[in-house]
Amino acid sequence: MRKILLFINLPIIFFTLLYGIFSGNLAKNIYLEQEGYRVISLIYNNFNNVEIIKNFKGFEIEIKFISSNELFKILLKDKGYKHVKSNLFCKNKDAITVSRFNDEILLKFSHNSLLCNN
Structure with a gap:
């Protein structure tokens, strides 16, 4: 038994x-x-004139908005992103590249990016 x-x-x-x-x-x-969606909500909550150019299920995102560059960098560092290069921030293999055109900032988010292998 x-x-x-x-x-x-x-x-x-x-x-x-x-x-x-x-x-x-x-x-x-x-x-x-879900980190991509958290980045989108972070931008919407803190900045004006937000325009989403591309959003592929939160994995590849392009957002254009108006802000000062330093304020945006401080906000990313508060959320745990590390400043790797002049325009690259990394967190858990997710990459955010920031490009500035006059007053507008173009943010590109990539999930599991090769730029952030550490």
């Missing part, structure tokens, strides 16, 4: 452990994939 109970409970425990492992990784990936 004990062997039958062990034989029945062992697959249940095994599949429960597998479910925990896979669901944990899925939740982490979903959280990381």
Whole structure:
């Protein structure tokens, strides 16, 4: 009788452990994939004249808005992005490149970018 109970409970425990492992990784990936939408809401909440040029499911985003360059850099650093180069910010392999044209700033967000391999 004990062997039958062990034989029945062992697959249940095994599949429960597998479910925990896979669901944990899925939740982490979903959280990381939502970073693009968090960047969009950050821009909308803090700046005026926001125009989204391109948005591919939060993975590739181009946004144009009006702001001072220093204010925007401070805001990105507060959100955990590290200033890597003159116009490149990285966080969890997500890259934000910033280009300035007169008063407008063009922001390009890339999820899992090759620019941020660290």
